Amino acid sequence: MTRPIGYYVHHHGAGHRARASAIADHAEGRITLIGTHLAGQTGKHPFVDIPDDRLDPMFDGRDGGAERPSALHYAPLDHDGIRRRVSAIARWIAEQRPALMIVDVSCEVAMLARLASVPTICVRLGGRRDDVPHLEAYRAATAIVAPFAQALDDPATPNWVRHKTVYAPGLIDRVATTAVDPDSVVVVGGRGGSAIDGAMWARAAHTTPDRIWQIIGDCPPVVDPPPNFVRLGWVDDAPARIARAAIVVGSAGDGVVGAILAARRPFICLPEDRPFDEQRSKAAQLAAAGAALLCDDAATADWPRLLALAERLDPEAQAALDDPNGAARLAAYVMALADGEH
Numbered sequence: 001m002t003r004p005i006g007y008y009v010h011h012h013g014a015g016h017r018a019r020a021s022a023i024a025d026h027a028e029g030r031i032t033l034i035g036t037h038l039a040g041q042t043g044k045h046p047f048v049d050i051p052d053d054r055l056d057p058m059f060d061g062r063d064g065g066a067e068r069p070s071a072l073h074y075a076p077l078d079h080d081g082i083r084r085r086v087s088a089i090a091r092w093i094a095e096q097r098p099a100l101m102i103v104d105v106s107c108e109v110a111m112l113a114r115l116a117s118v119p120t121i122c123v124r125l126g127g128r129r130d131d132v133p134h135l136e137a138y139r140a141a142t143a144i145v146a147p148f149a150q151a152l153d154d155p156a157t158p159n160w161v162r163h164k165t166v167y168a169p170g171l172i173d174r175v176a177t178t179a180v181d182p183d184s185v186v187v188v189g190g191r192g193g194s195a196i197d198g199a200m201w202a203r204a205a206h207t208t209p210d211r212i213w214q215i216i217g218d219c220p221p222v223v224d225p226p227p228n229f230v231r232l233g234w235v236d237d238a239p240a241r242i243a244r245a246a247i248v249v250g251s252a253g254d255g256v257v258g259a260i261l262a263a264r265r266p267f268i269c270l271p272e273d274r275p276f277d278e279q280r281s282k283a284a285q286l287a288a289a290g291a292a293l294l295c296d297d298a299a300t301a302d303w304p305r306l307l308a309l310a311e312r313l314d315p316e317a318q319a320a321l322d323d324p325n326g327a328a329r330l331a332a333y334v335m336a337l338a339d340g341e342h
Contacts, residue, residue, distance in 0.1 A: 002030060003099035005338050006092065006118075008109045009035035011052070015255040016104050017041050019123070019147055019171045023102075026331035030338070032096070034089060048092055051084040073107050073133045086112060093118055099338035102145070107137040114140045121145055121334065124165060125254070127278030128156050138164065143337060145330065147171045147254060149321040152285040154277075166333060170326025172258040175240045180265075183210065185307065186241055188250035189217025197299075198222040198231065204303045205229040211307065216241065239263070247310050249298075252279035252286065260292075261322040266310040267292040290317035 007024065010016045017038070024031040024045045033047040055063065055076060063076035076082065089109065093101075093116045101113040104123035113120045119142040124134075126148060135158070138144055144165040146153065153162065185208070189196040196219040205213040205226045214230045216238055222229065235241065242248050242256075243263035250256040252271040260267045269292040271283035286292040293310050295301050323329065336342050 002339065004096050005031045005334065006096070006098045006101040006113075007031050007033050008089070008101065008103045008106060008113075009033055009038065010105050011036040011054075015253065018173060018255065019104060020102075021045065022171045022173065022327040023331050023334065026328045027335060030335065031102075032092075032098075034092065036085075048088065050088040051081045053079065053082045053085050055079070070132045071107075071111070071136045075108065089113075090116055100142075100334065102334065103137075107133040110137040111140060119337075121337070123147065124161070125276075125278055126152060126154060126252075126282040127274070127276035128154050128281060129276050130156060130158060131276075135161070143342075148257075148282070149323075151289050151321060152282055154281045154285075166330070168323070168326050168330040168333075169321060170258070170262065170323035171330065172255065172262060173239060174262050174324065175243050178240065178243050180246055181212070181244050182246050183212050184245050185211050185213045185247045185249060186245035187213065187215045187217075188238065188242065188248060188256050189215070189219065195220060198225075200299050202226060202229050204298070204301075207303050208307060211246075214241065214245075247307055249295075252283040257282065257286070258322075261318045262324070264315040264318050264322075266313050267318070268295050268306055268310050269293065270295050270298055286321075289321060290314060291321055 007020045009020045020033050021043055031045060033042050033045055034050060036050055036052050038047040038049050063074050068075050089112060098118055100121060101118045102121045103110040105125060110120050110122050121143045122137050122141040124144050124146045138161050146165050146167050149169045150167040187201055196215060196217050198219045199222055201213060201215055202222045202225045205228050209228060212228050214232055216232050216235055219231050239259045242259045242265060245265055247266045248260050249268045249270065252269050269283045269286055271279035283294050287294040293306060295306060
């Protein structure tokens with residue numbers, strides 16, 4: 001009898017849930033998703049909803065603990081949600097006896113699973129993650145998964161971490177091939193970032209009257225916008241709009257980058273500040289691979305020139321960083337590892 005596989009889903013960002021669902025879609029019903037606020041987010045896949053571990057609704061990932069052990073990122077004291085969360089995960093492990101736990105992402109949950117005698121796969125995001133908590137979680141893991149191509153890895157990543165890593169790009173919801181609107185520029189704001197500066201993008205639209213600028217995300221109203229400037233707000237079909245765009249302008253977040261690479265669309269990358277230099281590292285590697293143009297200051301950029309340069313990017317450079325079968329390949333690897341075949 002095959003044993004189940006647990007998949008811990010971090011509660012920040014839709015990208016974690018999308019990765020988990022993409023892998024679970026190919027895992028023959030063996031994966032149970034474990035996380036907070038998963039109801040209605042997991043499709044047909046079984047899930048365990050666990051208590052929230054945040055200190056408050058404006059949680060920024062810091063616990064304020066001066067005496068926190070160096071092997072932990074987040075360990076606030078006397079937090080009932082964390083006590084009940086740890087208990088729920090440990091109870092599921094005791095009852096279900098999983099063959100494997102995939103942890104996306106939490107050094108603390110990875111260590112909890114290891115302490116509970118469960119082999120772990122750590123999902124490793126981009127950037128420079130060579131601090132003690134990350135390295136110790138990776139050392140304790142049976143394997144590491146990076147949801148991006150090896151060429152996008154940070155140059156400072158230790159060799160032993162690279163050797164332990166399975167690189168798995170393409171873990172996204174893919175859309176069917178569609179006709180491209182030759183005049184469109186789609187600006188994509190990530191849900192993890194700040195509000196979009198609509199006035200700045202309206203100025204960019206003014207300088208390129210032959211283009212239609214479509215803004216996806218949290219963009220406040222703009223006074224007297226040009227006719228080629230369209231605020232779309234949050235949309236449910238962002239990957240499809242990206243696939244139809246002549247050019248995409250966006251951050252270096254996993255979801256945005258994955259959708260652009262899958263659609264092979266010209267990409268102007270505006271990395272945002274993130275912990276561990278995640279987006280700036282990825283943007284630099286995308287530019288080095290010829291898969292994107294890097295723009296450090298959108299407010300002062302020469303947009304007519306940048307758009308013209310973006311259209312000359314070779315889509316084969318993006319193809320080299322994508323795997324249309326990435327989710328199926330990774331699911332096969334995970335199930336083989338769970339069954340002792342690796």
